[in-house]
Amino acid sequence: MIQRLDSRADTFAAAFARLIDRDSPAxxxxxxxxxxxxxxxxxxxxxxxxxxxxxxxxxxxxxxxxxxxxxxxxxxxxxxxxxxxxxxxxxxxxxxxxxxxxxxxxxxxxIDEHGNRLGxxxxxxxxxxxxxxxxxxxxxxxxxxxxxxxxxxxxxxxxxxxxxxxxxxxxxxxxxxxxxxxxxxxxxxxxxxxxxxxxxxxxxxxxxxxxxxxxxxxxxxxxxxxxxxxxxxxxGPSEVLIIADGRGNPDWAAYDLFAQAEHDEMARAILICPDADYLAAVAAAVDRLIVDQPRRAIIEAALRDHGALIEVANLAEAVALSNRIAPEHLELAVDDPDALLDDIRHAGAIFMGHRTPEAFGDYCAGPNHVLPTGRTARFSSALGVYDFQKRLSIVQASAEGAAVLAPVAAELARGEGLHAHAASAEARAPATDRANASKP
Structure with a gap:
């Protein structure tokens, strides 16, 4: 039901590219x-x-x-x-x-050294x-x-x-x-x-x-x-990527894959691990546990079309693939998640250790579950209070500060061919003040 991939296979690059492609022809x-x-x-x-x-x-x-x-x-x-x-x-x-x-x-x-207020x-x-x-x-x-x-x-x-x-x-x-x-x-x-x-x-x-x-x-x-x-x-469609060291409970991994796949048929659920025996155990758990899932049809479609169990050489390679995927949810199902954390560059949210399923984040952990999908975690972040706040810059020049800032602004303005800008700046600082003001 869920495909197995091996990063050492000649066909892996093409298969992986198809797996992470989120463009829709429709x-x-x-x-x-x-x-x-x-x-x-x-x-x-x-x-x-x-x-x-x-x-x-x-x-x-x-x-x-x-x-x-x-x-x-x-x-x-x-x-x-x-x-x-x-x-x-x-x-x-x-x-x-x-x-x-x-x-x-x-x-x-x-207040800067010339008495200007900035903030x-x-x-x-x-x-x-x-x-x-x-x-x-x-x-x-x-x-x-x-x-x-x-x-x-x-x-x-x-x-x-x-x-x-x-x-x-x-x-x-x-x-x-x-x-x-x-x-x-x-x-x-x-x-x-x-x-x-x-x-x-x-x-x-x-x-x-x-x-x-x-x-x-x-x-x-x-x-x-x-x-x-x-x-x-x-x-876009929801995503989970699990990096496993092979020492976790395979049933837990299967449930975590189900939890993402049950959202809809386009959801993506991937597990990466260097332990082939563990991957086989997870595949067996998926087949055994799926029969009791109320949303079985949706889960099966998502796992079949957008899911994968990927064997890699080591955890370092797993992290490298994760950074290419830039997943919405990343589970570090390993004994020492902090050992991997510094190398994670792109993820919407990271769930640390065997006992931290992504479902905690969906409901009640505290950090927001509205997260970047479709590889947008490369440049965006979780929803937060700051998304509902604006930052208004304030600038208040002192007499000394105006004398210091005016010639700098005027020089740059004339370089851009904006002479009214230069005149506006210079009007705030008389020539005598400009001559006596220290340079920034």
Whole structure:
């Protein structure tokens, strides 16, 4: 069911390249359809959003007002939760908040040797849009992970969108929205939801930034509205890479592969190890344990098409392959994970040791589970409080400082052919001051 690869085989390079290739031949058609939806929502507002929601999500809504869920309904869902589920949500929320608090950027400034004040002021964005999946599966954990950092950052208004196929509401998602402090909640999904957040409609407010994962249409829509609004990333199918030393429990490894593969048929789950016997044991565990998995069909499709067990010469080679993959989730299932950590260059999140499954990170460890996918961990990072904060530079020149800065600025401005810039700078420092000022 899951392919075996050997890094020493002549065919490995080509097989590995196919394994990590995330380009979709259908992307062009998706982008074209999404562009049509965005333009329609921009032009017709609520009317277009309502039509798409009724046709694509089969929602029986008669007007936009019926697509907004009020705060009372959100709180009622939270209040109705049994003690166990509510306690789990609250425990996860507390840990997410605690970690998010540690990420907050603070304003700061300093005075240089010429009396100039330089620094930055940190401000939260005013309005954030949160997209939470609600199609094949609904994820209350995603609500917490996206909304709570915005709340910790001090965002004034958090607007959440989540599809409700057939008009069916998920009480877990509603409860998580109440717990996370979401201000407005619309049961709208897909590209039309992203467009509504980006451009605003009669009912849906325009936001400053859109965050949260979704399907290929949601990802395309976020990419296309970027620039009008900010986005945290363009999420692709979920990924896990396990580097194993062969001394862990093969059943644990199988379950960790399943945990990623059950997201959808495009998920990628890979294990790399220098121990051939361990790889065989993991393959046997996969075949034995899959029969009890409720999402077996999805797992089997993902493992068959996008999964692999890779034999390498040593752990150093495993790390080198990992850096080429730049995985969303990286499990270091080894006795001494710190020995490998310094050589890991690219990963969204790293889970250290045999007893730390990626599932802890998905739900309750504390660090955010919204992570870069599709090799974008080479240049991007996990969602955090800083994604909802802006840094405003401040410059305040003193009399002495203006005399020092003016000739430097003027010289560079004239070098660029921008003479008004030079004149503007020199006007702040009279010739006598410039002559007497020390050079920087």
């Amino acid at each position: 992307q062009g058609a998706v982008d074209a359809r999404v562009a049509e939806i965005i333009a329609d929502v921009r032009d017709r507002g609520d009317t277009a959003v309502l039509e798409y929601t009724r046709t694509l999500d089969r929602h029986p809504a008669t007007d936009m007002a019926s697509l907004e869920i009020g705060a009372d309904r959100l709180q009622a869902a939270l209040d109705a939760m049994p003690t166990g589920p509510r306690g789990a949500l609250e425990a996860a929320a507390e840990r997410i908040i605690r970690f998010a608090e540690s990420q907050k950027l603070e304003s700061h400034s300093f 930055q002021v940190v401000r939260p964005i005013e309005r954030a849009g949160i997209y939470a999946p609600g199609g094949k599966a609904a994820y209350p954990s995603s609500v917490l992970m996206n909304a709570l950092p915005a709340r910790v950052a001090g965002v004034s208004e958090i607007v959440m969108v989540s599809p409700a196929p057939g008009g069916e509401l998920n009480d877990w998602v509603l409860a998580a929205a109440a717990l996370a402090g979401v201000h407005r909640f619309f049961t709208v999904g897909g590209a039309q939801a992203v467009a509504a957040l980006a451009y605003g409609t009669e009912c849906v407010p325009e936001v400053d930034k859109i965050v949260g994962p979704g399907n290929a249409y949601v990802a395309s829509a976020k990419r296309q509205v970027f620039g009008r609004v900010g986005i945290e990333s363009v999420a």
